[in-house]
Amino acid sequence: MYKGILIGFMALCVVVAIVLKLNLFKDYPVEGKKQKLSITNGETYTGFIDQLAEDKKVSFPIILKLYRKVFIHDTMKAGVYEVTQGMSVREVLDMVSNADNAQMSRLLVIEGTTAKQLIQALRQDNLIQKSVVNLPTAQLLKELNIPYEHPEGLFAPDTYFFDKGESDKKILTDLYQRQMKILNEAWEKRAPDLPYKNKYEALIMASIIEKETSVDRELEQVSGVFARRLKMGMRLQTDPTVIYGMGDRYQGKISKQDLRTPTAYNTYTINGLPPTPIALPSKKAIEATMHPDDSENIYFVATGNGGHTFTSNLADHNRAVQEYISVMRSKK
Known part of the structure; x- marks a missing residue:
């Protein structure tokens, strides 16, 4: 009887050892000698582990979740980590709970979001040194040597990787210069007879186009509609400008009264373009602005x-x- 129990216990130990080896102590899959692992703000261990299982990188995700619950008493920290060949899954799980282990900071600037949202993301990123993001807007723009009175639309949306400890000033300057390069090149190659006095007006339109459609094939069509309206003296009447003008009053819906309420941005009540962009437009939206369709x-x-x-x-x-x-x- 005791012999049977001993054999059963030993068999159980073997099974547990195999399960642990196939999960916690399994080498984390690395292409080459090392690779970057990017963790975004708000990413959770549960989601991370489930993704490992979905990608067939571990066999029993419940084991990893139990390990995390018992031994890791913190959340995943945003950043870009370096995973080297031979590191176990357990070591990676431990590593991403401490931001000090991060090698770089990852900043996701989503096209169509606002400059306000970008600045808020920089304020909340613990891996970035703060020197300008808490300044009043006018002073922030002065510190960045930006010759505009409003920051909207001036920073290029994309995914960027910065050294840990990089300054917000360096990051914003980089994003501004990238957006200006995109804008300048597109303006130089623009179609003839556009209804824009200068490239800043084109940037305003690009931001509106960005907010009006998420379908790439429609960008030039939307651009064409608005270009023709401007030439005809017809109001743009685009809801995203109304929403932007409402500011914090916007709670997910706009009413007929909102459409009738004048603001500097309400293109139902004003002629022509609003005074500034209403979002951070992508390169695709900027290029579509410069090349409207011919319908x-x-x-x-x-x-x-x-x-x-x-x-x-x-x-x-x-x-x-x-x-x-x-x-x-x-x-x-």
């Missing part, structure tokens, strides 16, 4: 199923609006 469309409305319907006259536009309403009602 006759002056209207567009969402389809309700992704994308937009573009039309050249009010009757067709009204039919497209009714189709959109019908689609949305059917979804309810």
Whole structure:
């Protein structure tokens, strides 16, 4: 009897050892001798471990989750870590709980977000030295040697990697210079007869286009609609400008009253462009601004199923609006 128990216990120990070796003590998969592991703000151990399992890098994610619950009493810390060949999964789990282990800082600047959101992200990043992000806007722009009165639209959206301890001033200067390079090159190659007095007006339009569609193939179509409206003296009447002008009053919906309430940005009540960009436009949106399509469309409305319907006259536009309403009602 005791012999049977001993054999059973030994078998259990062997199984446990195998499971641990296939999970906690398994070499973390590395391409080459070392590679970077990027952890974003808000990323969790649960999500990280589930992704390892989904990618077939571990077999029993529950083991990793139990280890984390018992032995790691902290959250994952954002940063870019260096994983070397031979490091175990356990060592990686331990490493990413301490920001001091990070080699670089990863900054994700999402196209269509605002300068305010970018500055707030820099304020919250513990791996970045703060020297300008807490300054008033006018002083911040002066410190960065930026010759504009408003920061919106001036920084290039993308994913950037910076050395740990980099200054916010260096980062913002870099992002500004990248955006200006993109803008200058696009302006030099622009199509003829655009309705923009200068490249800053084109940047304003690029930010509106960025907010109006997330479908790349539509960028030049949206650009064409707004360019033709400007040439005709027709108001842009674009909701993203209304939302931007509302500021903190915007709570997820805009009403008919919001559309009628004048602000410096409400393109339902003002002629032409708003005074500044309303977001950080991508390179694709800037280039689309400089090369609008050559159709006759002056209207567009969402389809309700992704994308937009573009039309050249009010009757067709009204039919497209009714189709959109019908689609949305059917979804309810």
